[in-house]
Amino acid sequence: MTIYFFSQLVLNWYHENGRKNLPWQINKTLYTVWISEIMLQQTKVKSVIPYFKKFILNFPNIKSINDSNVDKILHLWSGLGYYSRARNIYKSAQIIKKKHQGIFPSHFSDVIKLPGIGRSTAGAILSLSLNFFYPILDGNVKRILIRYNGIIGYLQDRTIEKTLWNIIKIITPVHNTGKFNQAMMDIGSKICLPKQPKCNVCPLNQKCIARLEENWEKYPIKKIKKTCPKRISWFIIIEFKNTFWVEKNITNKLWNNLFCFPRFDNEILALNWIKEKKINTKKNEKITPFSHTFSHFILDIHPILIKLSCMSNFYEKNNIGLWYNLQNPQNIGLPRPVQKIIEMFKKNALKRKEYEKQ
Incomplete structure (x- = not known):
């Protein structure tokens, strides 16, 4: 030909x-x-x-x-x-x-x-x-x-x-x-x-x-797939009246310049961070863990939810964090796992509204 x-x-x-x-x-x-x-x-x-x-x-x-x-x-x-x-x-x-x-x-x-x-x-x-x-x-x-x-x-x-x-x-x-x-x-x-x-x-x-x-x-020859390595991250989700604390990632290559919940490599570091920030909470609620797949590894995510009774219990005065508003969301970039968690809270908020109307 x-x-x-x-x-x-x-x-x-x-x-x-x-x-x-x-x-x-x-x-x-x-x-x-x-x-x-x-x-x-x-x-x-x-x-x-x-x-x-x-x-x-x-x-x-x-x-x-x-x-x-x-x-x-x-x-x-x-x-x-x-x-x-x-x-x-x-x-x-x-x-x-x-x-x-x-x-x-x-x-x-x-x-x-x-x-x-x-x-x-x-x-x-x-x-x-x-x-x-x-x-x-x-x-x-x-x-x-x-x-x-x-x-x-x-x-x-x-x-x-x-x-x-x-x-x-x-x-x-x-x-x-x-x-x-x-x-x-x-x-x-x-x-x-x-x-x-x-x-x-x-x-x-x-x-x-x-x-x-x-x-x-x-054609072509297929490379033998390597076992995809796993990593673990602990998310601290701080909620106050349908707002959630997120921080801009400016140091880590993963999700660079995106806003994410405070993230840690293990539970001890996460709990120590809560103590260091003097977050006044009597109870931490663990949310069901889930996985997010990247091209070269799998991230196992363990979220910990902290509900604040008043805003004064937690405030981070810096240029990298903000309170993300469920009802009036800011125009910021969010990683897919963070979006997934926020969508879950949105659905729960809607269910509560519908229940209250009954």
Whole structure:
């Protein structure tokens, strides 16, 4: 199969089956494509769509990001995970204001220098928004090329990646680059799946080595999964009349710049902190522990609830803490586990209101 025929099959499939109505594909600009590509890093389209819509509604352009602050960016990002992406968007907006007059750059050399943007993401932004000739090599594209060419190796192997870049540069068409790149991502996410690929409807199945060998599991080689390590955290939840004390994390890499309940590595440290702060409480209530899974470890969370009878019992006079209000929540970034706990208290508060009405 010639190089031209490969790209033409991909483009023909795109015209019939490709995704063309995703939120960032409608009235697309460099800005909207940039935001979508950052959100789509390690995150599925289905999960990104509601976050993208809300983000663009609140931040329609780069100026609106610069006029805001990182807390509001993280607030809208809360729950999407990989929060360094949100911080990189804020940092990039500041760089664009300073070096590019507030306009997202259209030169590859400028785009790739922005925080959180690598070779593939830069190529995706410029090709999808402006149809510039830049190939991409995300996880979906890698999987297609490895299976199609029968390449033995791991997705993460640098030698394999170098080979794949050489291949994708050759097969990416000069014309319709954006459509081709979108098609390759769509085929990877809809057909050439990591597990149980739909080879019978793949436009590339005639010459695909994995298909011809009827052994897709061979490509790519799967690394033996390591046992995911576990960590433990103790949350001190201090409640006063439907407000909760949270502190901005400015020292720990985990949930950096997000607001969290006071967090400790063991119960002794947590209880000692309560004593040191002279929190006047006669009873601590332990909430059922739960786990939160990260990409590289599992966090077992043990919450301890302290209910205050008056605000004077606890007050931290500093710039990193605030009382989070359930009824009138502040625009701050919260990690998913903190959101989960707060949602539980919201539901309980609603139940109490309904009970009182009866």
